[in-house]
Amino acid sequence: xxxxxxxxxxxxxxxxxxxxxxxxxxxxxxxxxxxxxxxxxxxxxxxxxxxxxxxxxxxxxxxxxxxxxxxxxxxxxxxxxxxxxxxxxxxxxxxxxxxxxxxxxxxxxxxxxxxxxxxxxxxxxxxxxxxxxxx
Amino acid sequence: xxxxxxxxxxxxxxxxxxxxxxxxxxxxxxxxxxxxxxxxxxxxxxxxxxxxxxxxxxxxxxxxxxxxxxxxxxxxxxxxxxxxxxxxxxxxxxxxxx
Amino acid sequence: xxxxxxxxxxxxxxxxxxxxxxxxxxxxxxxxxxxxxxxxxxxxxxxxxxxxxxxxxxxxxxxxxxxxxxxxxxxxxxxxxxxxxxxxxxxxxxxxxxxxxxxxxxxxxxxxxxxxxxxxxxxxxxxxxx
Numbered sequence: 033x034x035x036x037x038x039x040x041x042x043x044x045x046x047x048x049x050x051x052x053x054x055x056x057x058x059x060x061x062x063x064x065x066x067x068x069x070x071x072x073x074x075x076x077x078x079x080x081x082x083x084x085x086x087x088x089x090x091x092x093x094x095x096x097x098x099x100x101x102x103x104x105x106x107x108x109x110x111x112x113x114x115x116x117x118x119x120x121x122x123x124x125x126x127x128x129x130x131x132x133x134x135x136x137x138x139x140x141x142x143x144x145x146x147x148x149x150x151x152x153x154x155x156x157x158x159x160x161x162x163x164x165x166x167x
Numbered sequence: 168x169x170x171x172x173x174x175x176x177x178x179x180x181x182x183x184x185x186x187x188x189x190x191x192x193x194x195x196x197x198x199x200x201x202x203x204x205x206x207x208x209x210x211x212x213x214x215x216x217x218x219x220x221x222x223x224x225x226x227x228x229x230x231x232x233x234x235x236x237x238x239x240x241x242x243x244x245x246x247x248x249x250x251x252x253x254x255x256x257x258x259x260x261x262x263x264x265x
Numbered sequence: 266x267x268x269x270x271x272x273x274x275x276x277x278x279x280x281x282x283x284x285x286x287x288x289x290x291x292x293x294x295x296x297x298x299x300x301x302x303x304x305x306x307x308x309x310x311x312x313x314x315x316x317x318x319x320x321x322x323x324x325x326x327x328x329x330x331x332x333x334x335x336x337x338x339x340x341x342x343x344x345x346x347x348x349x350x351x352x353x354x355x356x357x358x359x360x361x362x363x364x365x366x367x368x369x370x371x372x373x374x375x376x377x378x379x380x381x382x383x384x385x386x387x388x389x390x391x392x393x394x395x
Contacts, residue, residue: 037384039384044184051306055306058377059305062381063377063381076180158188159190162260163390164260164261164262165271165384165390165392166264166392173280173284199284200280228284247291248287248291249291249294249295251288251291252268252288252292255389256297260390261391263392263393265392
């Protein structure tokens with residue numbers, strides 16, 4: 033058994049209608065303490081989780097969308113967004129939050145965490161994981 | 168990789184997504200309401216027809232829903248929970264398309 | 266082989282808990298080890314001993330408890346999800362100033378790290394939910 037496992041958090045649900053996204057994000061944050069090789073995938077309605085401009089004040093619910101911005105600080109630096117899911121929903125990468133991380137191997141240069149990739153490529157990355165968590 | 172689908176293909180895109188993500192060495196196991204996709208004659212049959220993966224359905228869930236063996240799509244294998252465990256053990260990981 | 270199971274839905278409304286239970290039993294019957302069953306999201310509702318189903322129906326909670334007692338299966342309820350939904354053991358109740366606890370036999374309340382650990386330590390993690 034490898035001491036470090038490849039883990040993917042697969043997010044397929046919209047953020048506010050159900051609690052899966054919020055509680056899924058909590059798993060990702062706690063998981064950072066275990067120093068595994070982690071990435072996140074946003075597929076289907078999951079892409080709505082990182083849409084810009086979420087404001088839950090009038091809905092009277094917790095706005096956890098700013099938490100995604102903190103992921104880079106916790107070394108969660110690979111957020112794969114499925115191109116097909118964006119296109120089907122009439123979205124482009126500009127509709128998503130500009131999530132970034134500082135690359136310690138590149139003089140702490142600020143780099144985008146979000147990578148929009150096509151399904152075929154994402155399925156290959158998924159196949160290369162050791163553990164998959166679905167939220 | 169073993170994929171599980173637990174939603175009816177008529178209320179969710181889980182099966183369609185699962186099939187498009189599954190590689191040729193993968194297996195797909197239909198459980199819970201996912202087993203409705205195992206019935207022949209429905210529109211969902213087209214989703215399975217293009218699939219190159221090994222296809223399974225859980226018989227306790229088929230039985231619970233009144234789906235007899237003669238109503239199943241061609242090429243689908245029926246397994247119990249023991250078979251579910253075997254499939255999970257045989258494949259390196261399990262992806263649940265919840 | 267070492268298995269862990271994750272249960273994301275409560276009893277009776279979704280089949281997830283039933284499926285997870287039958288799968289866990291089959292894992293044990295096949296001679297594999299169950300490292301942990303982790304209850305998350307509404308799945309924490311599987312851990313209340315106050316469940317009182319009608320007599321002609323299965324007792325989902327009691328079934329899990331029996332599995333824990335008979336096979337020493339580690340049933341872990343996520344503390345954060347449990348607090349939101351009112352599932353507490355004596356310690357949790359005291360800490361949060363509540364006058365009652367409701368955790369069922371064989372379940373314990375712990376942190377999300379237990380889920381990550383299960384993912385790392387187990388050969389397979391199988392998730393059941395909606």
